[in-house]
Amino acid sequence: MASAVEPRWHGDSYQSRFFWTHAALLLDPHQPHVVEVTFEADGPKAFDDVVVRYNPGRSRRSGPGYVTADYHQIKWHTNKAGRFGFSDLINPKFINATAHSILERLRDAQKMAGEGAAFHLVTTDRIADGDPLGKLVGGQDSSLRLQALKEGKTDKSEMGRVRKCWREHLGLANDDELYAILDRFYIHDGQPDLEKMRHQVSTQFRLVGLAGHENETVFLYDDAAKQLVSKKINCFDRAGFHQWCTNEKWYLGSKPKPRRSVAIATYDPRSTPMHMADAEPDNTLNLIDRFSGRWLKDGHSWEEVRGQVSAFLKTKLAQTPSMRLFLETHSSIAYLAGAALRFKEGADVEIVQRGDRNPGIVWDAQDGTAGPEPLVDVQILGEGGDIAVAVGLSQDVSQKVGEFVAAYLPQVGTVIGVSLVDGAGPMTIAGGQHAAAIAQHIAGLVKDARKPGNTTHLFLATPNAFAFLLGQHIDAIGRCIPYEYDMAGQIDGSYHSTFAI
Numbered sequence: 001m002a003s004a005v006e007p008r009w010h011g012d013s014y015q016s017r018f019f020w021t022h023a024a025l026l027l028d029p030h031q032p033h034v035v036e037v038t039f040e041a042d043g044p045k046a047f048d049d050v051v052v053r054y055n056p057g058r059s060r061r062s063g064p065g066y067v068t069a070d071y072h073q074i075k076w077h078t079n080k081a082g083r084f085g086f087s088d089l090i091n092p093k094f095i096n097a098t099a100h101s102i103l104e105r106l107r108d109a110q111k112m113a114g115e116g117a118a119f120h121l122v123t124t125d126r127i128a129d130g131d132p133l134g135k136l137v138g139g140q141d142s143s144l145r146l147q148a149l150k151e152g153k154t155d156k157s158e159m160g161r162v163r164k165c166w167r168e169h170l171g172l173a174n175d176d177e178l179y180a181i182l183d184r185f186y187i188h189d190g191q192p193d194l195e196k197m198r199h200q201v202s203t204q205f206r207l208v209g210l211a212g213h214e215n216e217t218v219f220l221y222d223d224a225a226k227q228l229v230s231k232k233i234n235c236f237d238r239a240g241f242h243q244w245c246t247n248e249k250w251y252l253g254s255k256p257k258p259r260r261s262v263a264i265a266t267y268d269p270r271s272t273p274m275h276m277a278d279a280e281p282d283n284t285l286n287l288i289d290r291f292s293g294r295w296l297k298d299g300h301s302w303e304e305v306r307g308q309v310s311a312f313l314k315t316k317l318a319q320t321p322s323m324r325l326f327l328e329t330h331s332s333i334a335y336l337a338g339a340a341l342r343f344k345e346g347a348d349v350e351i352v353q354r355g356d357r358n359p360g361i362v363w364d365a366q367d368g369t370a371g372p373e374p375l376v377d378v379q380i381l382g383e384g385g386d387i388a389v390a391v392g393l394s395q396d397v398s399q400k401v402g403e404f405v406a407a408y409l410p411q412v413g414t415v416i417g418v419s420l421v422d423g424a425g426p427m428t429i430a431g432g433q434h435a436a437a438i439a440q441h442i443a444g445l446v447k448d449a450r451k452p453g454n455t456t457h458l459f460l461a462t463p464n465a466f467a468f469l470l471g472q473h474i475d476a477i478g479r480c481i482p483y484e485y486d487m488a489g490q491i492d493g494s495y496h497s498t499f500a501i
Helices: 002-027 086-090 102-113 158-170 175-182 194-207 220-230 238-247 302-319 331-340 398-408 432-449 464-471
Strands: 034-039 050-059 066-075 117-123 185-188 235-237 260-265 284-286 322-328 348-355 358-363 375-380 386-392 412-419 456-461 480-485 495-497
Touching (some): 002 050, 002 194, 002 235, 002 238, 066 102, 086 102, 086 158, 260 302, 302 331, 322 464, 331 464, 358 432, 375 432, 386 398, 386 432, 412 432
Parallel strands (some): 066 117, 260 284, 386 456, 456 480
Antiparallel strands (some): 375 412, 480 495
């Protein structure tokens, strides 16, 4: 009995946590266009789990026009083994239905919702490797790439098979009718697990002045969702949600500072989560055109990039010390950003940490997260005055760094290796405060070991948010040269220095 009930409870909790992350937008002064969030709406069927309405509409991140309402179908599963492909979208069982597929529900929902609506499939399952659907879901905002779907002239081509399958299932006369139905359809696969969603709610609530309840065994907001159902409350506008939070005493003693979203990009940026405000163009430094993959194009230098990043952040800091920073960058630039916004400059920064299948989690050095202290291995190589620091939090880099130092950095006399007790991986750091504690620990080690006038050579296999937090300790670390690793083998599959800070 319990084995059947527990997954249903967890599924309800997942949906409620998704709802709360969007309800928090109703308290965000930077997103006044979010005017209503509904939980278990009256329709349209299959896209009624969570509905977010806008006035004026939000801009589409791909394609023309505006979105006035986002309708979500949420599918949570007990494990991560689930895989699906294009043919599952015509199978009613895929959405636990008996008669109608999600594509049929999409067609009907569009007729009911009208112009300006967008429809989202949100699932913890993943698109199967090699399935054509993987080529159709866009990396910018998870919308369907209709131009890719149009490739291939006949029904026997790869995309022709997909078009034929979907077109015949929906009883459509031609492909243009199919494209019209798919135009505002989004597929968000591989979504965060239940625990990550709890962290996302806690973080988002804290950012708008509500208590996060991060460390309690029973998550308050899961029970609060059940209260909404029992009281037949399923919809909040801005005033209504403020009143609910006031009545429930969810507000913290002091409201959070307003923060300006600031972005630096050397890679193509991933989509910004809908519960976060995009950085405006004036607050974005886009350096993508300087790079080919991870490496600089001819005619550009790391020193040039260093100067542009430093000048940009100096200007932003002069405008406001409180920022939310998006870093789609090399780790060297993330470290440089931390150095530019170091503690003595008075910067107050939150960093949006993104990773594999991670839509974006805000890291704050005061977010209450805790984790194990780092493991430190110090090797004395000789009399050289320089220090090499190898931080392997996302990946183990000890062997590669050791080989590189032995071959190319004879001036290094000490190598400090840093890892975690649970090993390297994308989720080894609990959050911002845990990362800040590790960064402070490393900075203390370097400060004690370095000699005046010598250089610290920095090798980071870490989240960018961690690199930023470590960079804020530039005064303790001293003169530093970060290195980038040629992971894809574009040059020689080794490390390359960037700039001196």
